[in-house]
Amino acid sequence: MSDAIIESGNVAAAMAVQLARAEVIAAYPITPQTPVTEKLSELITSGEMDAEYVAVESEHSAMAVCIGAASAGVRPFTATSSNGLLYMSEQLHWAAGARLPIVMCVVNRGIGAPWSVWNDHQDAISQRDAGWIQIFAKDHQEIVDSTLKAFRLAELTHIPVMVNYDGYYLSHTYMPFETPEPEQVDAFLPTFEYKHALNPERPESLNTVTLPDARRDVKSIQRGGYMDLRHNLHEEMRLAIKVWQEIDQEFQKVCGRGGAPIIDPYRCDDADFVVVAMGSLANQFRDVVDRLRDDGLKVGVLALQIYRPFPNSIIAEALQSAKHVMVYEKGLSYGYQGALYGDIKSALYPYPSRPCLHNFIVGLGGRGIPTESLFQTVKTACVQDEQMSPAQADEPRWIGLQL
């Protein structure tokens, strides 16, 4: 830890983007993301970072600039939060469909109305199906390492990557972390070379109106229709799980950190009860797990590090020996249940062992998540023997309501 520093999560993200040698930064400020872009702007102004900062008038334009930069073969970066992410939504789908390797940090915040500047995961969850890879960081070290690895992932798969970290809990909190040396990053992350970079010497027709059926191009080569291109996006996104694991191994060789790119289990080996959560919430459960273990309960916590593509078989296999699984999340599919809970339930369906599932909704719009309430709700779920109908058991339970 000799060269570790103490800084905020937003500064950690900016330092990773600087190390990644991003060449175009286009962003519009929004709380709690603002300090990331302020820091990048300072680094560029002082000459410590060789990039162009494009001040845009909206998040929609920020993503449009990133799309333009990536199309020209230049490494772009942006960051946003909450309604800013939603304002980008149309361009998010475009970036994914156009297969452009863009990296974006999403500093997770609740969505208005009513306005909230505080943390939850609804912004990222609402963009789940945009065709972006979604990574969740639990602490500052993971913000740095995931952001660096995200550039490699985006450029190998030609799929844009969103690195999520919790607003305030991580963005504005200071804690120690390490940054790799520039030479280490350069060895890990080669210069971005885009095969389809815009070039007047080599004209291409890209993303024009694409017919429902495949057709032959001017060179008589069979070209897919819309559905075929979308199928390929899906298939290559599924393969991205393996690519992300391989990238993590490469990163470990160069920087010495990593080893849990998909799931990060804590005391799960012999656990009868497993908590599943994403982001800093999963780390908060570690102390809860230790206390419950002291009480003689076999509890573990499994942090999910990547949400899309969903690592369904890896999660289902990790949960095969659990009797109960408690999914805690900071977002939901309104009118049904927690999005992560629904995904885990469906992942377990084809497997022989289907543990009892419990869904807890916590911390929306920054509602406090006292560690004591996590301890009590897990403990109650562990020891209760109450008979519930299947429909009752499948309902999400809201923790910390003040109705």
Place this chain on the structure above:
Amino acid sequence: MQSIKDQMIQIRWHGRGGQGAITAAKVVAEAAFRSGYGGAVMAPTFGTERRGAPVTTSLKIAHNKIYDLSPITTPDIVVVLDYMILYEVDVTAGLKPGGWIILNSPLTVEKHLFPGYRTAVANATRLGVEAGLNKGIVNTGIIGAFGRASGLIDIDILTEAIAAEFAGRKPEENALAARLVYDATLMRDSTTGESTDA
């Protein structure tokens, strides 16, 4: 304070928006980390702060990595950058029995006794001016009182961290302010009523 050296130490900082409580807590986090505490987490209150309004920030220090980032509810120590805040906010809320209240105040320590707690008082406002700082700069001085009362981090490491944080902004004066306050801090133990200055 030897007894709490083995566990997580929670420190709540009370100041006014713009007074530098967050910077002070960050400096102490740095100094704690440099002096061997592997865990140092500083989390400002998450809100819409206004200049002049009472604000708080949480600092957790431990020997191992800290995983729980939730705000402090039961501090071991509270540090108050402006004694007038005592009239607006209950700074003892959740404070553990026997915990420290560390105050910047022009009044004597006898005027700031809290039954069941320990108090450390110094006039960081006056000593800051003596150290060559502009009037009203108290966030570095109060770190000296924290160092003296808590005994958790050596004053030399604290002043080094101050000088590093304030590079280009009167680093030596800021470090001196902490040292002057360290020497001037008076302490009373209201769990027993004894002076602990010695």
